[in-house]
Amino acid sequence: MSSSAPLLEVQNLQTHFGTVDGVVRAVEGVSFHINAGETLGVVGESGCGKSVTAMSILRLISTPPGKMAGKILFKGTNLLELSEPEMQAIRGKDISMIFQEPMTSLNPVLTVGRQIGETVMLHEGVSARDAEQRAVEMLTLVGIPAPGRRVREYPHQLSGGMRQRVMIAMALACSPQLLVADEPTTALDVTIQAQILELMRDLKTRVGAAIMLITHDLGVVAEMAQRVIVMYAGRKVEEGTAEEIFLNPLHPYTRGLMGSMPKLGSSLHETGRSKLTEIQGQVPSLRKPIIGCAFAGRCPNVTDVCRQMAPAIELKAPNHLVACHYAPRVAVAA
Amino acid sequence: MSTTTLPPDGFTPAPKLADVLPPRKERSKLGMFAYRHPTIAVGGFMVSLFVLMAIFAPLLWTVDPTALAPARRTRPPSELYWFGTDMLGRDVYSRVVYGARISLIVGFGVAICAASIGLFIGLISGFIRAVDAVVMRIMDGMMSIPSILLAIAMMALTRASVENVIIAITIADVPRVSRLVRGVVLTLREQPYVEAAIAAGTRTPMIIIKHILPNTLAPVIVQATFLCASAMIAEATLSFIGAGTPPIIPSWGNIMAEGRALWQVKPYIVFFPAVFLSITVLSVNLLGDGLRDALDPRMAKRI
């Protein structure tokens, strides 16, 4: 399936913001691709640039303070070179996005049906009545009970989980080829999250969209993604299939992240309470250019080479790219 | 099967050092400050100019502003009389320069009094529900009367003097400040750090002083600058209609009032005080805008 050209190809994307305190280098040379129909997980903690990457793909960054460079090729067209009207034709139709906070991402003064219908009316030119009909279909698709009634309701009348379903309905209304989901379940309770993830998996097979799933929750990534990239300080530090990344993490940051995540079932293996691995120090400031490896200040295996020379991202194992001078290091087999 | 829960080979956690603190920001120099906050710089500078002008009025080549010289009345601006003379032969320039004193005294006086009283009332109302219900209804009542009319009514009850002008305008402006403070206090009360202080055993008066008060100061200071500007205009209005500063004391409103009859033939008597008043008010407003922009985002600053 991935033998043909990738659906989305990001080449050396750089997104910088000019602020009073200096230039913030939110995304610094990130490259990756997404094939049609696959789910790519983008993992990292706050400040790593994953949300800014998503916003850059959809050209939602306001360009007076922000500046983008590089190429974002969607089906061969460079999105960074398109005009705003051309970009508007793509947003919502070919590429759509769901955001983290369903509370603030829905317009509180428009009905749910109106908001879903808006996308359809804009891209397919149907009448308001047909758009409402389509909205009802979408609400049924995302599993909202009594859709005929719900379509006339306002966001505040729905619960958090339902609002997120509405967001998904809006995003999928025109059958996009790429869905960018920015922390779609972070603000939801865990049982609701399970519902939403099940829904997303189900819809993906039906609609056939590729998904770029951005999250800091490694469990969600493991469940949903076929391929994963790990971001740190605006850079991509590791990329591979989900199995490779989880079972054989090579970059010290990824290993630190895996180790610091508590896993359910830990009480079954140990006798007492166990300690989580910590990553010492904190994320470097993005206002200054970082010399050498971005993780050098926190890496337990750091050497002078790391501090002086930034590692390039290279293939270190089958289907597995790492940006580290000293990878591969084989994880200890238990 | 390899597991990812055990620390991999060589990945030993660093010894438990204290976290490294981010480096402290270098103290901004005045120039840096002006660059980052141009409105404060410009507004503040202009206001300071007027204050200096008011303080050093006798040294600014002025003559006695109340000296009558009917022989030289209504002369146009010339080398001798920079702004001309009015209908009683008084030097308009000197009157305008001395008039700054009144405007600034009233402006700052009202700002300080209204802000302090409003702060006090707002703090108490925000914290004690019983007081809130009663006091706020009174404030609402006062706010429903246009402040200038309220001031005129107050002035009608007493004799004209600068002190009474300040009192009248203050009374008219206190409700607005107390409403603002009350709103801020209501939000602050719900903040986790206030709950933490209660859990730490801090008594209510201390909570108000240590936790609530410092965080209400920023909006109050901004509001005070706007009060200053509007008070200056209020004073001019009151004086213009004869209900403000006694005519013997030169104030911009008084000067304009006296020049009103002649303004079509001798516009300079009205023109100069009007220009000075406008620029002063503009500067104070600029300062207030700049302060508001500077203080608000800082409160929500995160790393």
Added chain:
Amino acid sequence: MSNSQTPAPGTPLLEVKGLKKHFPIHGGILGGKTGNVFAVDGVSFDIKRGETLSLVGESGCGKSTVGKAVLRLYPITDGEVLLDGRRIDNLSAGELRPLRKRIQVVFQDPFSSLNPRQKLRDIIAEPIINFGLASGSELDDRVGDLLDKVRLPRDAMYRYPHEFSGGQRQRIAIARALAPGSDLIICDEAVSALDVSVKAQIVNLLSDLQDELGLTLLFISHDLAIVEHLTHRVAVMYLGKMVEMADRKTLFSTPHHPYTRALLSAVPVPDPTVKRQRIILRGDVPSPINPPSGCRFHTRCPFVFDRCKVDEPQLRDVGMGRMSACHLDVVPDTVPEANRQAAVAA
């Protein structure tokens, strides 16, 4: 000091009996009471000295309300709260104040739980000053010691909160909670707002401090994986009621209550090779203003039968040291045919 009798040995440090907290809803023209939010509706538990009890549940279950009620941040509607066997819920504010130094809190949001206009030194010193425990240079020493304990440099004392990151601010909050020499610390979602790697640091810190100082922790969280690492016993709440209580190993290996099972199965596992058998609950959590009759969970329970809709189950011993509020003695592994639409396996 005061007439505090030494509690009988074996008395738990904190006992909560039948705690209820209802919030009135005002409406109508005259603002009279039109209803209640039954935030906490009859919760009982104990915590022994030196142990960690976690209260878990999703949003709206009332766990944070329990924490604030224990702290007497508002008065309780019904029930009793006992500290070392002595009732504290019916004390006046003046009588309660000296006891406050024994129960402290760490809140969720590291950005709003510290007064932005106070230096760290004043923030941490506040409880010490309130209880008259130290003054002058001794005070500064104590603050410095506390900063050492939470692994921050001593001269951080003279800085302001906004200069620190989220994780560091939580450390400051922990230092403040330790300052008066407290016995019980209530952690109200204390790590929920932090990044994954920072969570690990804070959880490790709490664990270490508990071992070092013999602290008792009431850890309120919705994150089951974190809870599993830190806790000794777990209590699960749903819509204002406690549905299960057990020790750590038992709860995570053999949970009894259907809600606990659904909760545990909903947590995503960071291992792509594992395929989960998931219990996915249908629908949303009912409103605490109008809770369902009988068992509050019956509207979403995959094992519901008639009695559940009428008769509210009480917490009872269901074997293996678990207390569960469910009518079923043994909860089957597969969903009965009649309730098939209520649950789906992945």
